Amino acid sequence: MDVLVCGGDGFVGQHLCADLVDRGHSVTALSRSPNPDVLPDEVETATGDVTEYESIEGAFEGKDAAVNLTALPPLHQPQPGTFHDTVCIGGAVNAAHAASEHDVGRYVEMSSLxxxxxSPIAYWRTQGLGDLVVEYSDLDWVVLRPSFIFGEGSETIEFIKQYTTPYVTVLPEGGEEPTFQPIWVEDVATITAEALEDDKHIGNVYDFGGPEVLTFGEVTRMLYRAEGKSVKIFSVPMEFAKIGLRMLDPITAIPLGLDQARALEMSNVTDHNDIDAFGIDESDLFSLSAYLEQGRPLRE
Ligand SMILES: NC(=O)c1ccc[n+]([C@@H]2O[C@H](COP(=O)([O-])OP(=O)(O)OC[C@H]3O[C@@H](n4cnc5c(N)ncnc54)[C@H](OP(=O)(O)O)[C@@H]3O)[C@@H](O)[C@H]2O)c1
Structure with missing residues (x-):
């Protein structure tokens, strides 16, 4: 297939593009400022902004399939002039419309659990609306909603390390609720490629995550343990944390805001892990603990 991957040079996109090339597909990665250095040589690049229809429409011409991976990072407050709704809702409208105009045979929207x-959180609320745009389109669509994704290039791991310290760390009290079901980026790439290739997935919304259900505190302890360091976690009541963050919220130079604190209160764990629709069992997936213990990004 000739596949367009919007957001193809991002964290998930890089791994997906490599997987699609390995499967023998022709791949074009589109983003606002594509970086060919992070992509296999076989991948072509295209420049476009999903919030501006005219800038992306031509890239869908002649494509058999498209994947939309565009989103603003949820871990930071958006920079001034950028909004979750223009990217996640407007981008979904533009990408789905362009795919429909060019009779693209298969369309995969990546959203998140x-x-x-x-949702009270802008990232999730706007992605939820973007998903509906795709589900009500005339495309042969699949919506994928993974939990937190880890692997080479993961921003989340760096984020956790930025906002915690080894030995002693203070977290809002929600930090010990089970909220993470981390899934390896290569497993997400496999599932996405199969969603594109197999007709049986058309018209399905899949919620999925990895084999472990963890708290923010457990993930923090695992990250430092992998570096040979211990960490003791103290909780502050969420209401105190929110008062501080409310004062910091308007300062976009400080990336941690109310939405990031609210996200800690919310479970990001599947009711049912839809990986079984892909013939995958949780025991087949690479766990975060195995990834960190091995200290390298490859499965045994
Ligand atoms: N990472 C996770 O833990 C995780 C978990 C669950 C779901 N997801 C979902 O997986 C998808 C991919 O996430 P990711 O972690 O790979 O994100 P990422 O690393 O931030 O990559 C986002 C990609 O989208 C592009 N992009 C952003 N705004 C754009 C715009 N207006 N027009 C065109 N391209 C734009 C970026 O390139 P430019 O900035 O150069 O345009 C980049 O290529 C997202 O839908 C995300 O919600 C991620």
Whole structure:
């Protein structure tokens, strides 16, 4: 297939593009400022902004399939002038419309677990609305909603290390609720490629995650243990944390805001792990603990 990957040079996109090339597909990665250095040589690049229809429409011409991976990072407050709704809702409208105009045969929208239109968190609320745009389109669509994704290039691991310290760390009290079900980026790439290739997935929304259910505190301890360091976690009541973050929220130079604290309170764990729709069992997946213990990004 000739596949367009919007957001193809991002964290997930890099791994997906490599997987699709290995499967023999022709791949074009589109983003606002594509970086060919992070992609296999076989991948072509295209420049476009999903919030501007005219800038992306031509890239869908002649494609058999498209994947939309565009989103603003949820871990930081958006920079001034950028909004989750223009990218996640407007981008979904533009990408789905361009795919429809060019009769693209298969369309995969990547959203995330927790993406609901009534979510108090802008990232999830706008992704939930973006998913609906795709689900009500005339495309042969699949919506994928993974939990937190780890692997080479993961921003989340760096983020946790940025906001915690080894030996002693203070977290809002939600930090010890089970909220993470981390899944390896290569496993996400496999599932996405199969969603594109197999007709049986058309018209399905899949919620999925990895084999472990962990708290923010457990992930923090695992990260430092992998470096040979211990960490003792103290909780502050969420209400105190929110007062501080409310004061910091308008300062976009400080990336941690109220949405990031609210996210800690919310479970990002599947009710049912839809990996079984891909013939995968949780024991087949690479766990975060194995990844960190091995200290390298490859499965045994
Ligand atoms: N990472 C996770 O833990 C995780 C978990 C669950 C779900 N997801 C979902 O997986 C998808 C990919 O996430 P990711 O972690 O790979 O994100 P990422 O590393 O931030 O990559 C985002 C990609 O989108 C592009 N992009 C952003 N805004 C754009 C715009 N307006 N027009 C065109 N391209 C744009 C970026 O390139 P430019 O900035 O150069 O345009 C980049 O290529 C997202 O839908 C995300 O919600 C991720």
């Amino acid at each position: 927790g993406a609901e239109m009534d």
